[in-house]
Amino acid sequence: MNSPLTITHVPDLTVIEPSGSGFQRFLGDALRTPLLSAQREYDLARKYRTDQDVQSAHELVFAHIRFVHRIAREYLCYGIALKDLMQEGTVGLMQAVKRFDPDRGNRLATYAQWWIRAAIHTLIQKSWRMVRIATTRVKRELFFKLRQLKNDAAPLTREEAQELAICFGTDADTILDVDGRILVSDISLNHPSPNDPSEPIQRIADERPNQELVAMASQQTTLIQRCIQLGLESLPRRDRLILQQRHMVDEPQTLESLGQQLQLSRERVRQLEKRAMENLKKHLLHAKHAHQLMTDLAF
Numbered sequence: 001m002n003s004p005l006t007i008t009h010v011p012d013l014t015v016i017e018p019s020g021s022g023f024q025r026f027l028g029d030a031l032r033t034p035l036l037s038a039q040r041e042y043d044l045a046r047k048y049r050t051d052q053d054v055q056s057a058h059e060l061v062f063a064h065i066r067f068v069h070r071i072a073r074e075y076l077c078y079g080i081a082l083k084d085l086m087q088e089g090t091v092g093l094m095q096a097v098k099r100f101d102p103d104r105g106n107r108l109a110t111y112a113q114w115w116i117r118a119a120i121h122t123l124i125q126k127s128w129r130m131v132r133i134a135t136t137r138v139k140r141e142l143f144f145k146l147r148q149l150k151n152d153a154a155p156l157t158r159e160e161a162q163e164l165a166i167c168f169g170t171d172a173d174t175i176l177d178v179d180g181r182i183l184v185s186d187i188s189l190n191h192p193s194p195n196d197p198s199e200p201i202q203r204i205a206d207e208r209p210n211q212e213l214v215a216m217a218s219q220q221t222t223l224i225q226r227c228i229q230l231g232l233e234s235l236p237r238r239d240r241l242i243l244q245q246r247h248m249v250d251e252p253q254t255l256e257s258l259g260q261q262l263q264l265s266r267e268r269v270r271q272l273e274k275r276a277m278e279n280l281k282k283h284l285l286h287a288k289h290a291h292q293l294m295t296d297l298a299f
Contacts, residue, residue, distance in 0.1 A: 023083050027065070027086075030069070031069065036059075041063075041107065041108055042102045044057075044059055044060050045060065045101075057098075060100075064093055065086075065090065065093075067116065068116055071113060072085035072086045072089050080123065080124060080127055085123065088123040091119050092115040092117070096108065158172060161173075227283075228284070230283070235276055238262065240276070242272050245258055255269045
């Protein structure tokens with residue numbers, strides 16, 4: 001490897017990437033890297049598996065970038081840049097290197113191609129639409145199979161879907177659902193309608209609270225709280241305590257409990273509560289903005 005290298009950390013594996021060079025230079029260096037012999041590949045894989053030797057994993061990944069490139073080129077028809085396809089494919093290759101068991105007798109390229117394709121498939125499905133078009137394993141497989149089988153952009157008929165359902169071991173509704181998601185593209189909210197020059201986003205109702213009304217309500221609440229506080233301060237201490245404990249706490253006290261606390265009868269506490277409430281109303285009636293306050297307090 002001739003280009004300068006930097007180290008980028010990923011979970012359980014460190015991957016070498018090019019530094020100071022573009023994608024084309026990195027790709028050229030990778031494609032010129034000689035293929036590993038079966039024995040060399042086995043030794044590197046064993047060393048990484050037994051000793052967690054990161055440098056061995058680097059060499060295995062870099063030597064197999066050519067396979068990522070070959071597979072990524074098969075998916076250029078999906079409108080995603082080769083660089084992005086290769087980036088995701090390399091992630092799949094790294095996962096394959098981490099899980100590769102050389103003692104099973106398989107070559108890494110054979111094992112890794114499934115991981116490479118799976119990573120690229122995930123990228124394509126995420127990039128194809130803003131909303132995921134395939135949410136189950138069957139639909140993910142159908143997405144790529146239908147793309148390969150169809151020669152045009154015409155939607156499938158029910159009869160065609162039934163024939164394909166037999167081939168793929170599913171039902172016609174699933175086939176038609178995936179086909180419809182493939183054909184329909186995302187439409188911007190700013191895209192004008194042929195019959196309406198305005199943008200659709202302008203016709204969407206704004207469900208946020210009116211900020212002017214919110215500010216007015218906040219000011220009104222503050223005013224009410226201030227007037228009530230002044231009214232309470234004008235009451236005798238015992239009357240104020242009864243109102244607070246009966247109406248202004250999360251768990252109001254009963255007349256009995258307040259009577260025991262104040263050493264009064266239940267009926268006397270009720271009378272004091274009634275008197276205190278009437279005095280508070282009188283105070284609020286003489287307060288500024290009294291009419292609006294009485295309406296809001298619903299006395």
